[in-house]
Amino acid sequence: MTVSAEAAGRPAATVSQRLLRFIARTPVHIALLVIAVIWLVPTVGLAITSFRPRDQIQASGWWTTFNDFAFTLHNYDLVLENAGMGSSFVNSVIITVPSTILPLAIGAAAAYAFSWINFPFRDTIFLFIVALMVVPIQMALVPLLRLFRDLGISDWYVGIWLAHTAFGLPLAVFLLRNFFITLPRDLIEAARVDGASNLRIFMRVVLPLSVPALASYGIFQFLWVWNDLLMALVFISDSDLFPMTKRIVETQGTYGAEYHLLASGAFLLMIVPLIVFFALQRYFVQGLLAGSVK
Amino acid sequence: MSSQPVPGPVVRPRGRRLRTIFKNQGWQGLLFIAPAVILLGVLVAYPLVWTIVYSFGDTNAKLDIARWVGFDNFERLFTRDRVFLNRDDFPPEGALVNNIKWAFLYTTISLSLGLLIAVLAIRVRYESIIKAIVFVPMAIAATAVAIIWKFVYEPDPDIGVANAVLTNVFNVDPIVFLGRADTVNYAIIFAYVWASTGFAMVVLSAALKGIPEEIIEAAKTDGANEWAIFRRIQFPLLSLPMAVVTVWLTINVIKLFDVIYVLTRGGPGNSSEVIATQMFDELFQNGEGGYAAAIAVVMLLLVTPLMIYNIRRFRSEKVVT
Numbered sequence: 001m002t003v004s005a006e007a008a009g010r011p012a013a014t015v016s017q018r019l020l021r022f023i024a025r026t027p028v029h030i031a032l033l034v035i036a037v038i039w040l041v042p043t044v045g046l047a048i049t050s051f052r053p054r055d056q057i058q059a060s061g062w063w064t065t066f067n068d069f070a071f072t073l074h075n076y077d078l079v080l081e082n083a084g085m086g087s088s089f090v091n092s093v094i095i096t097v098p099s100t101i102l103p104l105a106i107g108a109a110a111a112y113a114f115s116w117i118n119f120p121f122r123d124t125i126f127l128f129i130v131a132l133m134v135v136p137i138q139m140a141l142v143p144l145l146r147l148f149r150d151l152g153i154s155d156w157y158v159g160i161w162l163a164h165t166a167f168g169l170p171l172a173v174f175l176l177r178n179f180f181i182t183l184p185r186d187l188i189e190a191a192r193v194d195g196a197s198n199l200r201i202f203m204r205v206v207l208p209l210s211v212p213a214l215a216s217y218g219i220f221q222f223l224w225v226w227n228d229l230l231m232a233l234v235f236i237s238d239s240d241l242f243p244m245t246k247r248i249v250e251t252q253g254t255y256g257a258e259y260h261l262l263a264s265g266a267f268l269l270m271i272v273p274l275i276v277f278f279a280l281q282r283y284f285v286q287g288l289l290a291g292s293v294k
Numbered sequence: 295m296s297s298q299p300v301p302g303p304v305v306r307p308r309g310r311r312l313r314t315i316f317k318n319q320g321w322q323g324l325l326f327i328a329p330a331v332i333l334l335g336v337l338v339a340y341p342l343v344w345t346i347v348y349s350f351g352d353t354n355a356k357l358d359i360a361r362w363v364g365f366d367n368f369e370r371l372f373t374r375d376r377v378f379l380n381r382d383d384f385p386p387e388g389a390l391v392n393n394i395k396w397a398f399l400y401t402t403i404s405l406s407l408g409l410l411i412a413v414l415a416i417r418v419r420y421e422s423i424i425k426a427i428v429f430v431p432m433a434i435a436a437t438a439v440a441i442i443w444k445f446v447y448e449p450d451p452d453i454g455v456a457n458a459v460l461t462n463v464f465n466v467d468p469i470v471f472l473g474r475a476d477t478v479n480y481a482i483i484f485a486y487v488w489a490s491t492g493f494a495m496v497v498l499s500a501a502l503k504g505i506p507e508e509i510i511e512a513a514k515t516d517g518a519n520e521w522a523i524f525r526r527i528q529f530p531l532l533s534l535p536m537a538v539v540t541v542w543l544t545i546n547v548i549k550l551f552d553v554i555y556v557l558t559r560g561g562p563g564n565s566s567e568v569i570a571t572q573m574f575d576e577l578f579q580n581g582e583g584g585y586a587a588a589i590a591v592v593m594l595l596l597v598t599p600l601m602i603y604n605i606r607r608f609r610s611e612k613v614v615t
Contacts, residue, residue, distance in 0.1 A: 025417065025418070028414050028417055028418060029418065031410075031414055032411075032414055032415065032418060032420075032424055035411055035414075035424065035428065036424060036427050038488070039427050039428050039430075039431070039488065040427060041446075041455060042442045042443060042445075042446050042455070042488065043430075043431070043434075043442060045442075045445065045446065045455055046441065046442050046445055049445065057453070058453070059452065060452055061451075061452050061453060061455065061458050062455075063455065063458070106329045106330050106333065107330060109326045109327070109329065109330070110326060110327040110329070110330035110331070112326055113322075113323040113324075113326035113327045114327070117319050117320070117322060117323035117326065118319065118320060118323065119319070119320040119321070119322075119323030119324055120320060122323065125327065125331065129330070129331075129334060130605065132334055132338050132339065133601065133605070134594070134597055134598050134601040134602075135338060135342055135594065136548070136549050136570075136590065136593045136594060136597060138549075138570060138573050138586075138589070138590040138593055139341070139342050139345050139590045139591075139593070139594050140337065140338060140341035140342060140345065141341075141345075141577065141586070141590070142341075142344070142345055142348055142353075142357060142577065142583045142586060142587050142590075143340070143341035143344035143345055143348070144337065144341050145357060146357045147336075147337075147341070149357075162333070162337055163337060165333060165337075166333045166334055166336075166337035166338050167337075167338065169330055169333060169334055169338075170334070170338075173330060198319060198322050198326070202326075223433060226435070227434070227435030227436065227437070228435075229435070229436065229437050229551075229552045229555065229556070230551055230552065230574075233555075233574075233578075234578075245435055245437040245552075248437055248438075248441065248556075249437065249555075249556055252441075252556070257444065257448070259445055259453070262441050262444075262445070263441070263445070265441075266437070266438040266441040266442065267438075269435055269437065269438050270433075270434050270435070270438050273433040273434060273435070274430070274433060274434075276433065277430060277433045281426075284433070285429070285496060
């Protein structure tokens with residue numbers, strides 16, 4: 001601890017020393033400023049564009065808008081009504097909510113068994129499930145298309161719910177099991193001795209103690225499904241059912257590079273993830289980091 | 295939950311009683327995992343096996359196997375398919391080569407930028423703001439990222455900000471970034487670096503803060519400057535998290551689909567095609583189910599070793615969670 005003693009003994013920095021240090025840091029500040037600009041400009045540009053009238057977008061860059069500012073919500077009107085983003089927003093919610101809750105519930109139940117119940121081949125089965133995390137969605141597309149067609153569920157949301165649930169499950173089981181086994185053993189055993197059933201221990205002891213892990217996975221899966229394009233392209237063919245990602249791609253195909261529509265559409269798509277980000281930043285970062293195994 | 299004392303004979307030792315309770319619950323365990331196992335079996339494992347079977351055949355319009363072709367699909371992919379791998383020219387081109395290009399460039403740039411930002415941001419008071427700014431694109435759908443960058447890259451310098459800077463600041467003619475075979479890949483790689491550098495930054499920043507203060511202070515007392523501290527202490531200690539990030543970014547590259555699909559559909563020509571976009575086109579445009587399945591099998595083979603490595607690392611190093 002000699003180091004901290006020495007640090008404590010150091011005289012407080014004078015104003016000139018602090019100024020010197022700030023100047024020495026100038027290159028750092030400049031570099032960070034450049035980085036901030038590069039990371040902000042593309043999004044800000046599109047955001048401003050989404051509020052500009054179509055003829056202005058085509059006539060002058062969004063960075064000139066501060067000279068002749070003409071704010072309009074007309075683009076949002078157009079994209080919500082005519083381009084169908086309004087109903088697509090609802091469709092995205094309808095797709096995402098079950099696709100998040102189902103793997104969360106089913107995965108948590110399985111994770112509980114893998115951590116706190118003894119049964120034959122437990123660890124082997126767990127290993128198999130974890131191994132399925134590898135599988136790219138492409139590996140299932142052709143057979144799933146056939147399967148859903150044969151079962152007659154290719155016309156509605158059931159197919160995409162099932163596909164998202166199944167492909168979200170390995171990660172859910174992996175993450176939640178890794179969290180559940182860190183719960184104190186005495187707690188679970190005490191509940192068992194008191195005669196609590198597994199269902200009761202799962203619902204009343206394990207789940208309430210695991211809210212952070214459940215939230216992290218839940219947020220990751222929610223964003224994953226909300227932002228997904230591939231599954232929507234493959235499993236949703238009825239244009240009344242399109243989620244926002246697929247609707248934007250379709251809008252781009254129909255109207256071309258019409259940025260008054262694309263910009264406002266992209267912002268509607270981004271709004272929910274951004275709210276999640278700013279409201280639940282801690283869980284959000286944890287969820288994305290944990291989910292990055294996928 | 296009842297807190298009554300355990301009924302029954304007191305003589306029974308507690309440990310044995312626990313064990314018998316535990317043993318008899320085996321069937322309950324199976325009940326708890328049943329939904330997960332059934333779903334995974336029907337919707338992941340069974341299709342996986344079928345895709346491998348499909349990859350040895352040709353399908354008809356109804357996705358039934360019309361005839362068996364053995365390894366012909368794979369042979370065609372690697373020898374006769376100029377979209378997937380074009381070996382006529384040097385350097386070779388095609389979707390597979392693009393994925394390799396991506397794996398090198400995207401991974402290196404994303405990792406270095408993430409490290410740079412983490413190292414710089416730790417020195418300033420507004421660290422959290424910078425990190426939030428760089429991390430936010432991680433939340434955005436690749437579809438939106440594609441729209442954002444399509445707009446940045448617009449050839450008209452009165453619309454696209456990249457060309458506005460080129461013409462007004464550097465006095466260069468506008469570049470049609472996404473319309474030229476020699477620029478399109480780098481343009482998309484840059485867009486995707488922008489979207490996902492936040493991941494590398496957050497992981498490396500956390501690892502950087504995990505290095506004990508005493509080590510740094512001791513080095514400072516010995517007269518080490520900031521560069522020496524970074525080069526001799528911080529960088530070596532970051533090698534494990536950097537390996538994890540590299541593997542994750544590479545997995546990302548192999549699965550890469552959305553951003554290219556929305557930005558260029560693999561064009562102009564086939565110059566920005568990658569494995570996943572080609573697989574999609576073979577299946578939905580050309581109706582070649584068997585051939586698409588073979589491409590999917592190649593994806594699986596590429597991603598498997600990386601994934602095994604990553605899970606091992608994640609579990610042993612506890613870099614994350």
